[in-house]
Amino acid sequence: MQKLTWQRIVLKVGSALIAPEQDGCRSRYLLSIAQFIVRCRARGIEVILVSSGSVAAGAHLFPTDKPRTVTMKKAMAAAGQTEMMAMWDRFFDFPSAQILLTHGDLRDRERYESIRETTFTLLENGVLPIINENDTVTTDDLKVGDNDNLSAMVAAAADADALIIFSDVKGLYDKNPNLHDDAILLPEIKSIDESVYAMAGCATSAVGTGGMKTKIEAAEKATSHGIATYIANGFEDETFSKLLDGENPGTIFTPYEKPMQEAVHWMTHTANEQGEVVVDGTFDESEEGETGCIRGDEIMEVHGEFAVGDTILVRNEDGTRLAKATANYSSCLLNFIADNEQSEFSEKMQGSIGPIISEKDIALLEKS
Template sequence: MQKFKWQRIVLKVGSALIAPDQDGCRSRYLLTIAQFIVRCRAQGIEVILVSSGSVAAGSHLFPEQEQRSVTMKKAMAAAGQTEMMAMWDRFFDFPSAQILLTHGDLRDRERYTSIRETVFTLLEHGVLPIINENDTVTTDDLKVGDNDNLSAMVAAAADADALMIFSDVDGLYDKNPNLHEDAVLLPEIESIDESIYAMAGCATSAVGTGGMKTKIEAAEKATSHGITTYILNGFKEETFNRLLAGDNPGTIFTPYEKPMQEAVHWMTHTANEQGEVVVEGSINESSNRENGCIRSDEILAVHGEFGVGDTILVRSDDGTRLAKATANYSSCLLSFIADNEQSEFSEKMQDSIGPVVSEKDIALLEKS
């Protein structure tokens, strides 16, 4: 590994690699990935595995149905998860640990911190963390939805150096290689913009839930935290040999030169806003940074219900998303102040309370 100097990496393995025939787990492709993990650990590199495939692994245990209900998929995930963990565990002569997450776990700051501490403790004791979304208990409100984005959130939480997304594609092409013979593989992406998203086609796998778009979303989350991200073909043994030789066999997304701080990154890419406050103009135009980022008298309206410490969206009166931030006060109090702006009592309250959002607890949004 002359070219890549990793200390901690996150590997995301897609469902098509776990259960390529949708009839249970198969070692056909996983053995090569497991050997790669063993060789990385032998070189002192810490590894975290985000493994999809519980639904695909458990589907063969249930009667074939044309349309699978949500409840049926949850049952498949519950049964398939144990089979998948058993498969991974057989490959290693070191211990592994199962961590099942929902978006609700990740977007709650206290639980997010607990997850970080657990992962760090496992790595410190030489245990391989194997992470998957908890499909059995998750709901639409709590669902990440795809393990590409989950792997990026995990990589950020774990302060990883690199995120490797293994699937059934070689990397990002300038056009869909299944439709265009002249499609060109892009070896390196320095920045992610709308033109990069425009290159993303539909999912090429009949097993997984994520396509190229979700992989680019994951790369955007990870690179903004300073994490080098790869999209790689996990079906080819050559992929792993080239990585170990220091070559790039797929597409590499270079990280930000100035990565987001951990707390700001969590607020931007992981936490869901519980409500929103509307201000006039932009953050820079409307805020008094000597007293905090946003004052109560700058709020035009309050939408949704949130409490102290919840993540909220700050937007301008023209609809532009300006920032995500931690609320210092509840929506109830702020709504009262905004609705009674001209009253004497409201003016006294505005003078007595501190900033609605403090400068240290805000993440500016570049995109509207």
Template sequence: MQTFKWQRIVLKVGSALIAPEQNGCSSRYLLSIAQFIVRCRAQGIEVILVSSGSVAAGSHLFPADKARSVAMKKAMAAAGQTEMMAAWDRFFDFPSAQILLTHGDLRDRERYKSIRETIFTLLDHGVLPIINENDTVTTDDLRVGDNDNLSAMVAGAADADALMICSDVDGLFDKNPNLHSDAVLLPEIDKIDDSIYAMAGCATSAVGTGGMKTKIEAAEKATSHGITTFILNGFKEQTFNRLLEGENPGTIFMPYEKPMQEAIHWRTHTASEQGELVVEGNFTEPLDKNSKQLNPHEIVEVRGEFAVGDTILVRSDDGTKLAKARANYSSCLLNFIAENESTEFSDEVQDSIGPIISDEDIAVLEKS
């Protein structure tokens, strides 16, 4: 590649590309994507494929005239997953591997590390990892919900250089191109803010579960980890030819100049908070430098139920989100502390239990 110097990329392909007619997998759009993967690998670029489509691929095996319950959709995913893997596998003369994930796997630090190790080992041995959300077993509590955000989490876990999200439009436009003929494609985004989200609108594919908003969310996750992110038209063969020629065929989101460290990025963008700790918001120092001085009497409220080691959201009493952190104590104990607010008691507790949260396991958030 001339302009882009990648060692490892994550490519996200949606349901509309896998099964455009919802009648099983189709090679109509997958062939050019598969050729892109083959050509990348031939140039020494490692590829990780995040592929939606199991439900769409398996839907034709079930009655279309009946209401599709959650259980039926899970069954579609189970049946369609094997069909989808077979569809990808027939394009390649190298081995591939299936990895099915839930958010529960990603938000648990030990399982997250295990996922990283598995991906790295597969890549080291020339095996193409093909990743999808495990729709068959996941519940609402454990769902990522869309493979755009899943692909960003995977890109972070895999220390990728670039994330490429395939869409049904050429990239991000200043307004919905399906509704406005004068919509203008934005070739480069330096910073994602509210104005960028406003442009995303709420358009969604008739087949997929994501929309432009989830792609922007994914781009925000990835770029904060130093990962260059593209939104591309996966339906056009020339998209992938232009990438291989070093050109930008869609919208490129530039990475942070100072990316988050891996552990901080995981806690910010992948770990989900299991509860909240509301504290007095009159800290004179940043929370990451002051967390060891967070005293029990500064706890205003404990929300939710969480155990030692869970990720919690620390919020000031004016509603400002301060940080996501590892809880050193359970919600039960912290509730007991908060209900006994006397200074004497708090000082005694502080002396005996140590820091409530540790500055070694904290991700400071932008004020919101």
């Protein structure tokens, strides 16, 4: 048993807990979660709730004999979101607030900062932020796709101490427990690699959009920001008492000893690259061990269209992903430099412009 030191936590609640029969919201499993939130707040712990379930909550309002098209699901989400928020609000004697997000909101740095500021202001004033993906308006290009990964992005944005993903399983097993009776629960994961992903198998919920793989992805995002991540069974009452007693009810993914800085984490795990630059070689390091910048004469190719300030991928000619970075120049100008590398005009231009990528706006990627 350990004394709780959390100051701020993010809870992710899946669709299977919200609307287990897909016929509207049900309080059967949510009352225990709501009581857990109340008890955390009573201890001075700030709570942010990421709640799935709008589509499942609204499904009963639409014909069952028609195919579930994308448009139909968007309508279900619109109707189900109000029902879900009303249900959560009934559990509490303190105010809550709805925040609907898309990946487009999170990957835009200005909007990301706005989300942070709004969330912090709500918490400072005792309001419970309840967050969900904005399924009604999102598109393939703008969606996160699952609330496991969304909860990790929210936890990073909110500088949380812990992310707790409530699921319909107890945690991560060495093999799929639905198929293997001898599956063993893994109480602690100290590092996430391909072997951990392999243990996730293909287990999915009959109601939600995620599975164990997305939960591990979320854990990888969160732990790299220094956030302890739990996967626990939200159907069992003992889960909540164990958490409040400082015990691990399922699987805990331990955070990095040296977490990524906030801006680097956002660039690595949240921002999508708008294009890519192929460079000659790798990054230089200074004597102090700092990552060097990329100069114009190191550019081999430019792919995609991007503007100043957009996030881009930097790779070398053999395809190795080197880094994600903020572009100091547009793709149009960099294409011109790459295409006219040997010209006299380009040589003069190379000397007159600054670095293509600055070392303060770069996130190195692990080489495969």
